[in-house]
Amino acid sequence: MDSKKISIRPTLNLSSSIPIEDFQNRTLRPILKLQNELILQLFMFFCAKQKIDILNQKKEKFNNTVNTITRKNSAFRNQLLGLIIGQFTVEEFEFYKLNNSELNKRIITMIGQRIEDNQSEI
Secondary structure (H helix, E strand, O other): OHHHHHHOOOOOOOOOOOHHHHHHHHHHHHHHHHOHHHHHHHHHHHHHHOOOOOOOOOHHHHHHHHHHHHHHOHHHHHHHHHHHHOOOOHHHHHHHHHOHHHHHHHHHHHHHHHHHHOHHHO
């Protein structure tokens, strides 16, 4: 099962000698790229349910809205983390368990950046 999960991920040629950064480049970035469309759809769905008008916001306000939603709304934040963690292999999850606080911060930061960078698609 783990090899199937890895086989569907996009291949990115990034590496680092620092274990957390290597995990980010080897695991998190490909998963985020794979899940990008779903992340954007989940964000739009959340905003619609909360009656947050994101369609007519200028770039700076949009970025502030994304930052507030992804960092302060714990239920939505946990949904986003679940989208990513659910794609881990057992070995990757073992590494995640040892570094979950730092990795959660990195995941949320990267997701927020992806949403901001894709404002035109929303």
